Amino acid sequence: MVKNKTPQLPLAGVRILDLSMWFAGPMCTRLLADMGAEVIKIESVGHVDPWRGPVSVEMARLQFPARPENNRPYDVSPGFNLENRNKYGITLDLRHPKAKEIFRNLVKISDVVVENYSPRVMPKLGFSYEALKEINPKLVMMSLPALGSTGPDKDYRAFGQTIDCMSGMAYLTGYLGEEPMLQSGLSYGDPLSGMNAAFGVVAAILRRRRTGEGIHIELSQVEGLIAFNADSILDYTMNGRIRERMGNRDRSMAPQGTYRCLGIDKWVSLAVPSDEVWQKFCAAIGNPAWTQEARFGDAISRYENQDEMDKLIEGWTLQHNNYEVMAILQAVGVPAGPGLDSQELLNEPHLNARGYYEIKSHKVAGSFREIGPFALFSKTPLHIRMAAPGFGEHNEYVLGKLLGISAEEMAALQAENIIGDKPLEKQQGSM
Amino acid sequence: MEQVLSGVKVLDLTHYLAGPYCTKMLADYGAEVLKIERPFTGDGARRLAPFYKDDPRPENSGYFMYLNTNKKGMTLDLKSETGKEIFRRLVKEADILVENFSPRVMPSLGLSYSVLEKINPELVMVSISNFGQTGPYRDYKATEIVEDAMGGWSLMVGHLDREPLKPGGNQSQFVAGLFAAIACVSAYYGALISGIGQQIDLSIQDAVLYIQMYPTSILEYDKVIRRRYGNRVGPFPSGILPCKDGYIGAIMVVADKWPVLCEWMGMPELINDPKFATSGARALNIDELDAIMMSWTMEHTQEELFREGQKRGLPFAIPASAKMLLESKHLNERHYFIEVDHPVTGKIKYPGPQIQMGDLPYTLNRAPLLGEHNEEILCGRLGYKKEDLMRLREMGVI
Numbered sequence: 001m002v003k004n005k006t007p008q009l010p011l012a013g014v015r016i017l018d019l020s021m022w023f024a025g026p027m028c029t030r031l032l033a034d035m036g037a038e039v040i041k042i043e044s045v046g047h048v049d050p051w052r053g054p055v056s057v058e059m060a061r062l063q064f065p066a067r068p069e070n071n072r073p074y075d076v077s078p079g080f081n082l083e084n085r086n087k088y089g090i091t092l093d094l095r096h097p098k099a100k101e102i103f104r105n106l107v108k109i110s111d112v113v114v115e116n117y118s119p120r121v122m123p124k125l126g127f128s129y130e131a132l133k134e135i136n137p138k139l140v141m142m143s144l145p146a147l148g149s150t151g152p153d154k155d156y157r158a159f160g161q162t163i164d165c166m167s168g169m170a171y172l173t174g175y176l177g178e179e180p181m182l183q184s185g186l187s188y189g190d191p192l193s194g195m196n197a198a199f200g201v202v203a204a205i206l207r208r209r210r211t212g213e214g215i216h217i218e219l220s221q222v223e224g225l226i227a228f229n230a231d232s233i234l235d236y237t238m239n240g241r242i243r244e245r246m247g248n249r250d251r252s253m254a255p256q257g258t259y260r261c262l263g264i265d266k267w268v269s270l271a272v273p274s275d276e277v278w279q280k281f282c283a284a285i286g287n288p289a290w291t292q293e294a295r296f297g298d299a300i301s302r303y304e305n306q307d308e309m310d311k312l313i314e315g316w317t318l319q320h321n322n323y324e325v326m327a328i329l330q331a332v333g334v335p336a337g338p339g340l341d342s343q344e345l346l347n348e349p350h351l352n353a354r355g356y357y358e359i360k361s362h363k364v365a366g367s368f369r370e371i372g373p374f375a376l377f378s379k380t381p382l383h384i385r386m387a388a389p390g391f392g393e394h395n396e397y398v399l400g401k402l403l404g405i406s407a408e409e410m411a412a413l414q415a416e417n418i419i420g421d422k423p424l425e426k427q428q429g430s431m
Numbered sequence: 432m433e434q435v436l437s438g439v440k441v442l443d444l445t446h447y448l449a450g451p452y453c454t455k456m457l458a459d460y461g462a463e464v465l466k467i468e469r470p471f472t473g474d475g476a477r478r479l480a481p482f483y484k485d486d487p488r489p490e491n492s493g494y495f496m497y498l499n500t501n502k503k504g505m506t507l508d509l510k511s512e513t514g515k516e517i518f519r520r521l522v523k524e525a526d527i528l529v530e531n532f533s534p535r536v537m538p539s540l541g542l543s544y545s546v547l548e549k550i551n552p553e554l555v556m557v558s559i560s561n562f563g564q565t566g567p568y569r570d571y572k573a574t575e576i577v578e579d580a581m582g583g584w585s586l587m588v589g590h591l592d593r594e595p596l597k598p599g600g601n602q603s604q605f606v607a608g609l610f611a612a613i614a615c616v617s618a619y620y621g622a623l624i625s626g627i628g629q630q631i632d633l634s635i636q637d638a639v640l641y642i643q644m645y646p647t648s649i650l651e652y653d654k655v656i657r658r659r660y661g662n663r664v665g666p667f668p669s670g671i672l673p674c675k676d677g678y679i680g681a682i683m684v685v686a687d688k689w690p691v692l693c694e695w696m697g698m699p700e701l702i703n704d705p706k707f708a709t710s711g712a713r714a715l716n717i718d719e720l721d722a723i724m725m726s727w728t729m730e731h732t733q734e735e736l737f738r739e740g741q742k743r744g745l746p747f748a749i750p751a752s753a754k755m756l757l758e759s760k761h762l763n764e765r766h767y768f769i770e771v772d773h774p775v776t777g778k779i780k781y782p783g784p785q786i787q788m789g790d791l792p793y794t795l796n797r798a799p800l801l802g803e804h805n806e807e808i809l810c811g812r813l814g815y816k817k818e819d820l821m822r823l824r825e826m827g828v829i
Contacts, residue, residue: 003626010621027642035617062711066654078648148787153761157746161664165680165748168756170671172599173588180671180678180750183598184660185587191642195609200786202616203435203460209623210438215789223767224785226756228605233768234493235481236753237779243753248576248597251480256576258585258594265658267595269580326571335572339580339595342646342656350568356637357647368651374610374641376563378544379629380621 007379009036014205016112017103018042018087019094021049023160023187024144024221025116026083027194032112032201033086034373034382040106040398041084041389044093045420048391049084053077055423068366074391074423075364081388082370085360089389090398091419094125099418103127105403107135111208112201116144119154129216139214140204142197148220158221160187167225172232174245181245192228193221253299254306258339259317261325268317268325270336275299280332285316362387392421434461435788439619442525443467443502444509446474448601449559449635450531451498452608457527457615458501459795460788465521465808466499466799470506470827473801474499483776489801490775496798497781500771504799505808506829509540513828518542520813522550526622527615531559534569544630554628555618557611563634573635578603582639583646590661606642607635667713668692668720671750674728679736680748681724686710691743696727773797805829 014037018029021043033039043049052074054060060073070076092099107113113132115122122128122143129141143149146158147166164170164182167189174181200217208214226233232243248269250256256271272278275298282291290296290312295305302309317325322338329336340348346357346369354376357369365387373382399405399419413419439462443454451466451474458464468474476498477489484491508514522528528547530537537543537558544556558564561573562581579585579597589596614631622628640647646657662670672681683692686709693701701707701723706716713720728736733749740747749755756762757780768780784793809815809829823829 004624005626007627008621008625010617012621013624023644031613036621064653067652076652078652079645082645082648147761148765151761151765153741156741157744158748159682159684159746161669161682161684162680162746162748165671165682165750168751168753169599170680170750171752173596174599175589175593175596179662179673181588181596182662182664182671182680183584183588184662184664185646185657186584186642186644188598188602188642192606192609195606195613195642196785199456199609199613199616200788202613202620204788206439206616206620206623207435207437209620211433215435215791217789218787219785220765220767220787223762223765223783226762226767227782227785228602229600229753230497230782231479231481231494231600232753233756233782234497234779236757237768237781238481238483238493238776239485241481245599248594250576256574258576258580258597260594265586265591267580267586269576269585269597271574271576273574330568330571333572335574335577337571337573337577337581339586340583341586341658342583342650345583345640346647346650350562350566351636351640353566354563354634354637356640365652368648370651371640371645371647374638375614375634376565376632377614377618377629378631379627380618 009380009382010377011035011037011202014038014112015110016040016114017106017110019113019115019117020144021116022051023083023190024193025114025197026051027191028142028144028197028201029087029114030083030085031195031198031374039087040394041087041089042092043089043391044091045417045422045424046093048074048423049080051077051080051083052391053080070364072364072390075362081362081365084388085370085384086386087389088394088398089392090395091392091421093418096416096418098413100126102399102403102405104135107132107139109402110136110139111205112140112142114142114197114201119143119145119149133214137214138208138212140201140208141216142201142219143216144193144197144219144221146221148223149218160190163189163221163225166222168229168232169225172229172243172245174247176245176247176249178245189221189225192225193219196224249306252303254303255309255313257310257313259310259314261317261320261322263321265341266322267339268322268336269339270329270334272334277334278302281329281334284328284332284334288316358384360384360387364390391423392419395419395421432792434791436461436616439463439527440525441465441527441529441615442521444528444530444532445559446531447476448498448604449608449611450529451476452605453557453559453611453615454502454529455498455500456609456612456785459784459793464502466502466504467507467518468504468801470508470802470829473506477801496771496773496776499798500781500795502799503804503808504802505805506802508828509542511826511828513823513826515541517809517813519550522547522554525551525554527619528554528556529559529611529615530556534558534560534564548628552628553622553626555615555622556628556630557614557618557633558630559607559611559633559635561635563637564632575601575603578635578639581636583643584639587643587646587657587659589659591658595659603635603639607633607638610638663717665714666710667717668724672721672725672728674731674733674736676732678750679728679733680750681728681736682746682748684746688745692745695739695743696724698723769795771795771797802829
């Protein structure tokens with residue numbers, strides 16, 4: 001095949017129809033969109049992505065008093081606007097026969113369909129992979145059911161927290177000897193599944209380039225996350241040991257922990273992985289007398305006496321702010337860093353020096369700093385090229401320009417609520 | 432046996448967790464991965480627990496075994512001139528190179544991307560590091576707990592009045608590894624079309640922040656700094672509560688399921704109780720609601736609550752231990768866990784596929800022993816003779 005020798009975004013020219021909502025599916029397509037794919041997100045006037053938040057102005061005001069007020073609150077959602085940047089957005093009520101026809105026409109001109117409904121929904125809409133493959137034999141379809149499409153529990157419901165539990169993640173997270181703990185700031189199963197899905201989609205289009213064949217990829221969100229705790233699985237299958245919650249401790253080295261610093265809810269995390277680093281650590285904190293005591297004299301003693309050692313370390317960290325502790329310890333090569341909150345993350349000198357945040361003005365929401373791409377690509381740098389779509393914003397581009405539907409037809413579709421640029425009724429939204 | 436990444440050639444200089452997970456993804460889905468380890472000691476992950484029978488020998492690490500399935504392994508001293516020469520020949524034939532040394536190592540070996548792209552202009556090189564190849568922290572040291580903290584994750588886990596928690600396991604490194612795998616296949620796809628390779632600088636800190644539930648966007652839009660809320664993750668009720676024989680994830684999420692939950696608990700009077708009738712009210716009275724729910728969960732077992740909840744459309748779940756996962760009827764009927772035969776352990780079960788690629792096969796072949804494929808690569812692929820191997824071994828190159 002002839003190579004065009006022009007630098008272009010890695011996934012330029014790949015068109016993706018995105019039926020997914022919430023977090024997992026949109027994370028998949030966010031990654032693909034960030035890398036240059038043309039992602040067309042499909043919502044409907046009766047089924048708004050819950051991540052758009054409240055549909056009514058009053059509800060938005062009540063729930064998010066500091067959020068910039070707007071008569072289209074569903075276009076002013078931090079989560080939605082982050083997760084869906086670089087995507088086009090249209091509305092299409094897929095239950096309607098005319099919409100089904102339009103969707104089939106879109107499938108014809110697309111490379112990939114991503115959906116994260118429960119396994120029964122797509123076949124019920126008439127869009128099983130077999131049906132779509134007849135329209136487009138080279139189609140790659142990505143489905144992300146929570147527990148897979150086979151097995152006794154396949155129809156069970158799951159959200160991120162459910163998957164946190166089912167995958168073993170919650171069991172391994174928590175204070176030493178206490179209850180299992182959710183990843184409270186993060187619906188971890190979701191982004192993780194989105195990442196696995198993005199990997200699957202790109203691998204499949206690579207194969208398609210080689211073989212000319214489409215494929216239906218399926219991902220069980222639970223199984224994708226179990227893999228991330230393989231050490232716990234293998235400790236059981238090799239040694240019969242059930243790993244329990246360890247708080248911030250390591251299984252073999254000490255000290256390792258998160259220690260309080262000067263200020264309100266300020267913390268530093270540090271680890272001392274070897275004797276050599278221990279010597280550096282002691283020197284960096286000024287060799288206080290306790291560091292010379294026999295009970296901390298070697299790795300095994302330090303591990304056995306870490307309760308007392310942690311208190312002594314915190315006695316030192318409490319005299320400094322979190323960034324000072326990092327600077328003092330990193331200067332001698334001890335792994336240490338502050339537990340960053342969102343304000344610190346925005347102000348973070350290192351992240352800013354690397355240009356991590358970008359601003360792309362959103363027509364309705366305005367201009368905000370947003371986290372940028374996941375990695376720096378040397379020859380085809382990734383950027384936020386386009387803010388997230390307002391509700392139904394690209395009906396004209398996608399239906400009119402790509403499919404050639406006339407203005408009159410569009411008006412008729414709008415009159416029947418098959419398309420539209422405002423949600424139909426007051427839907428609650430979730431975020 | 433055809434797989435999605437059949438024919439893709441990957442040169443793997445990675446060690447420990449993040450890099451090897453990346454190349455494991457590539458290898459498990461069909462790429463030819465050649466892992467290069469340093470002679471004698473090998474990948475540091477060979478010294479990471481769990482060890483088979485808790486015996487910490489280098490071929491006993493379960494972590495290493497899992498992370499290096501389906502790869503071929505050779506040893507090579509990249510500090511020696513001969514080692515570099517062999518490496519450059521391998522680069523010439525590779526599609527993708529992955530490394531996770533600290534940022535100064537590859538340039539100091541004379542093997543920076545700018546050197547390698549002259550040998551192979553279509554090469555995709557993915558460099559994983561704690562804080563990236565540039566910026567004021569590029570030389571900073573980190574372990575998992577430091578990455579969890581600086582990616583904005585740990586401050587969100589745990590109780591607000593106590594220290595933040597690292598998530599269990601080594602999540603930040605795995606997350607970075609998976610991102611690196613995505614970068615590999617995507618940049619390679621781009622290179623196939625354009626004929627132009629590139630280097631990808633993947634910072635674990637960037638990667639971890641990329642998946643968080645948008646704390647910085649919430650601050651920008653809503654002027655709220657998010658904190659950790661223990662197991663109280665709204666919309667309520669939602670969280671982990673004690674029950675008769677352990678803990679249960681009592682999760683509702685969707686507000687219109689509240690009447691279903693009340694009926695199930697046998698407390699229909701709560702449905703319209705002004706203290707609990709709306710999400711907002713439940714959030715304000717969450718202590719009282721948790722106490723009510725706990726009096727009910729304590730009367731039931733994990734299995735009862737999980738199955739009956741799911742039957743009623745509530746996304747309840749049991750926080751599963753490794754044992755429960757291995758014994759799960761659902762996972763076993765899907766044949767999720769895969770037995771791998773290894774000379775040290777015999778047959779034991781590993782976690783299986785993260786993704787199912789249609790009907791294409793997925794198999795796990797065991798990780799390579801240290802230097803296992805030296806002869807195959809050097810003699811079979813690069814044309815060295817057996818006598819040369821002796822010499823290279825004596826010189827410490829392999």
